[in-house]
Amino acid sequence: MTSPEEITAVLGKKGLEIPQEKIDKLDLFARELLSANQVFNLLGRGEEKNFLERHLLDSLVALPLLSYLDGPWMDLGSGGGLPGIPLAICSEKRAFYLVESREKKAEFLRNLVRSLELKEVYVINARAEDLAKEDEFREKIGLLTARGLASLPALLELALPFIRIGGFLLAWKGPALDEELEKSREALQMLGGGIDKRFSHSISGKEHFLQLVKKIEKTPSRFPRRPAAIKKRPLG
Numbered sequence: 001m002t003s004p005e006e007i008t009a010v011l012g013k014k015g016l017e018i019p020q021e022k023i024d025k026l027d028l029f030a031r032e033l034l035s036a037n038q039v040f041n042l043l044g045r046g047e048e049k050n051f052l053e054r055h056l057l058d059s060l061v062a063l064p065l066l067s068y069l070d071g072p073w074m075d076l077g078s079g080g081g082l083p084g085i086p087l088a089i090c091s092e093k094r095a096f097y098l099v100e101s102r103e104k105k106a107e108f109l110r111n112l113v114r115s116l117e118l119k120e121v122y123v124i125n126a127r128a129e130d131l132a133k134e135d136e137f138r139e140k141i142g143l144l145t146a147r148g149l150a151s152l153p154a155l156l157e158l159a160l161p162f163i164r165i166g167g168f169l170l171a172w173k174g175p176a177l178d179e180e181l182e183k184s185r186e187a188l189q190m191l192g193g194g195i196d197k198r199f200s201h202s203i204s205g206k207e208h209f210l211q212l213v214k215k216i217e218k219t220p221s222r223f224p225r226r227p228a229a230i231k232k233r234p235l236g
Helices: 004-012 020-036 051-060 084-090 103-115 152-162 177-183 185-191 227-232
Strands: 073-076 096-100 121-125 141-147 163-173 193-203 206-215
Touching (some): 020 051, 073 152, 096 103, 152 185, 152 227, 185 193
Parallel strands (some): 096 121
């Protein structure tokens, strides 16, 4: 398990100074997630090891980038709550939607939001392909985060329909980012996106990237397509 002292030390490696009351909530989140992972798969086999660096820190390195990005925010494919819950804990007074298609994981997220007393954080149990067609969310989101959800061409099709013009997608990516960007040129053109800044950081000796994609033009109403079409005929 974890402790507030361990969390403070790990975040300090990246110069992240978090108030104690938020550290305590991050500790509660970590304990709840690691405990629930024993019952159903939230992290993946063996992912509990070095959780604080590989998952919590990797989520929170985005904090310095987010201070100037307007809401509302959305985390797509939240799963066990990464990066959405840690970012919600550390970023107050912003509407934050956690989207998860699997009911068991969505219920876990609802329980977390209640126990952590997170205000303006809402869990939505829906598929992105369906939710993006609803007027309430279509091109309304200022920042959409996604960590480990899909390859970039597929992620762009799922994410950009939610984002308003001038808003951003923030994608967590690994060493294959350049290859994914190359494959995404057509998708960006078709969906109304443009590549923005990239930030790199090292976690446990491995290079990770945070890639910003800016919404430049409206996304045609035919996107996103159905899941089978996205999988069989990716854009790009």
